[in-house]
Amino acid sequence: MPNPTAAMLVIGDEILSGRTRDANMHYLAGELARHGIDLCEVRIVSDRHEKIVAALNDLRADYNHVFTSGGIGPTHDDITADAVAAAFGVALDIRADAREILAQHYARTGLELNAARLRMARIPDGASLIANPVSSAPGFTLGNVHVMAGVPAVFQAMVAELLPKLEGGAALFGQSLTIPRGEGEIAESLKALALAFPTLAIGCYPFQRDGAYGATVVVRGAEKAQVDTALVQLAALFPEATEASGA
Amino acid sequence: MPNPTAAMLVIGDEILSGRTRDANMHYLAGELARHGIDLCEVRIVSDRHEKIVAALNDLRADYNHVFTSGGIGPTHDDITADAVAAAFGVALDIRADAREILAQHYARTGLELNAARLRMARIPDGASLIANPVSSAPGFTLGNVHVMAGVPAVFQAMVAELLPKLEGGAALFGQSLTIPRGEGEIAESLKALALAFPTLAIGCYPFQRDGAYGATVVVRGAEKAQVDTALVQLAALFPEATEASGA
Numbered sequence: 304m305p306n307p308t309a310a311m312l313v314i315g316d317e318i319l320s321g322r323t324r325d326a327n328m329h330y331l332a333g334e335l336a337r338h339g340i341d342l343c344e345v346r347i348v349s350d351r352h353e354k355i356v357a358a359l360n361d362l363r364a365d366y367n368h369v370f371t372s373g374g375i376g377p378t379h380d381d382i383t384a385d386a387v388a389a390a391f392g393v394a395l396d397i398r399a400d401a402r403e404i405l406a407q408h409y410a411r412t413g414l415e416l417n418a419a420r421l422r423m424a425r426i427p428d429g430a431s432l433i434a435n436p437v438s439s440a441p442g443f444t445l446g447n448v449h450v451m452a453g454v455p456a457v458f459q460a461m462v463a464e465l466l467p468k469l470e471g472g473a474a475l476f477g478q479s480l481t482i483p484r485g486e487g488e489i490a491e492s493l494k495a496l497a498l499a500f501p502t503l504a505i506g507c508y509p510f511q512r513d514g515a516y517g518a519t520v521v522v523r524g525a526e527k528a529q530v531d532t533a534l535v536q537l538a539a540l541f542p543e544a545t546e547a548s549g550a
Numbered sequence: 551m552p553n554p555t556a557a558m559l560v561i562g563d564e565i566l567s568g569r570t571r572d573a574n575m576h577y578l579a580g581e582l583a584r585h586g587i588d589l590c591e592v593r594i595v596s597d598r599h600e601k602i603v604a605a606l607n608d609l610r611a612d613y614n615h616v617f618t619s620g621g622i623g624p625t626h627d628d629i630t631a632d633a634v635a636a637a638f639g640v641a642l643d644i645r646a647d648a649r650e651i652l653a654q655h656y657a658r659t660g661l662e663l664n665a666a667r668l669r670m671a672r673i674p675d676g677a678s679l680i681a682n683p684v685s686s687a688p689g690f691t692l693g694n695v696h697v698m699a700g701v702p703a704v705f706q707a708m709v710a711e712l713l714p715k716l717e718g719g720a721a722l723f724g725q726s727l728t729i730p731r732g733e734g735e736i737a738e739s740l741k742a743l744a745l746a747f748p749t750l751a752i753g754c755y756p757f758q759r760d761g762a763y764g765a766t767v768v769v770r771g772a773e774k775a776q777v778d779t780a781l782v783q784l785a786a787l788f789p790e791a792t793e794a795s796g797a
Binding site: 316317318319320321323324325328329332333334335336342343344345346347348349350354376377378379380414417418419423437438454475477485486487489490491493494497504505506507508509510511521523 | 563564565566567568569570571572575576579580581582583589590591592593594595596597601623624625626627661664665666667669670684685701703722724732733734735736737738740741744751752753754755756757758768770
């Protein structure tokens with residue numbers, strides 16, 4: 304059975320403006336790979352209602368899961384919950400259980416649960432909450448869409464809460480070799496290898512180091528034995544190759 | 551006149567698998583902001599022909615410019631040129647000027663211009679070349695789509711070649727303040743500020759540092775005087791705020 308598929312939707316002007324470098328995408332990609340869910344597409348859109356709604360509706364139709372990051376805080380530019388409710392055509396209201404989580408959090412910290420903070424208890428009808436062990440304000444799952452915070456520490460904590468509840472598939476085995484030759488010299492061999500192992504994903508990532516060309520070849524697949532066999536064949540063709548770290 | 555709009559399409563399994571952290575998106579976002587082109591959306595898709603074609607056709611219809619990164623090397627997984635040709639419905643052949651650039655490069659370096667390397671001279675009909683001062687193999691522009699390499703050094707060199715030829719708009723002025731309060735306490739003030747300055751983009755990015763909550767507020771707009779006025783009003787509301795680096 305093929306692995307479940309997923310897309311990620313990052314909501315955030317700050318990444319598109321070049322101000323911030325995204326951290327959540329790289330984190331989620333690694334976690335999904337380990338859990339056997341194939342991340343197939345990522346979109347980053349700005350804080351505009353209609354863009355978020357359109358992307359949500361595209362992605363939730365195309366993939367088994369959609370993970371979103373950003374836009375669920377208390378400020379005027381936090382509009383993700385509204386967009387999710389609109390995409391699903393459901394109402395969005397302050398919900399008692401979410402409000403109670405916030406009330407307890409602010410009672411503990413001695414801060415006021417004001418109108419802005421209460422915005423974080425607005426949950427689309429039919430959603431289930433995703434716990435936030437870092438700062439309490441919950442994320443939520445509606446249908447196949449999982450809505451999480453943009454602050455990396457909170458995003459990561461929510462992913463840790465959520466992932467064990469989702470059915471994963473086979474984690475891909477990956478191995479890689481670094482070959483001290485230009486891509487153009489190994490391309491024919493790689494093409495032959497890809498044809499010989501049609502179920503493996505064989506990627507080639509060129510680099511230049513100290514003025515010399517080289518390429519890292521990454522072989523990934525569901526069956527470890529097959530990945531190993533392909534790697535052995537490749538290493539035999541290029542005896543000068545070395546094991547690369549971090550397949 | 552509003553600034554030209556842009557999208558970026560990153561082609562690369564290696565980012566979706568979590569193996570590599572994207573560097574080109576953050577670089578392009580910064581360069582476009584300085585050039586007065588608004589980056590509105592980014593998509594990352596895997597090395598699958600139909601996914602690349604669909605994303606290209608979506609994005610080139612929606613934005614003034616589409617910048618792509620990745621998939622134009624000599625190996626079997628380099629399929630971007632084919633996808634661009636398919637998206638535009640034009641032929642893709644080895645072109646004399648691109649071939650000549652490669653021939654001179656490999657003559658200089660003493661390497662063979664073999665069949666794999668010749669793939670990099672395949673240019674869709676009607677495209678113009680983007681020079682590659684790093685490793686010669688050119689990118690290309692077809693219509694409003696600018697196709698560039700994925701290797702960061704080459705991508706950056708191609709962006710430097712390309713951007714001066716594209717009409718830019720007003721670079722946005724950005725200023726930011728760091729306020730040592732939780733987002734929930736400043737949210738009402740920010741909302742009022744956003745209503746008072748409807749042409750400014752006001753973003754709020756919370757953080758936790760040494761156990762204390764804080765938020766960086768970023769104000770961006772085309773007119774410096776207006777950005778400054780909004781910042782002064784905000785600073786008056788929160789006298790404990792400090793200037794943040796890197797708006």
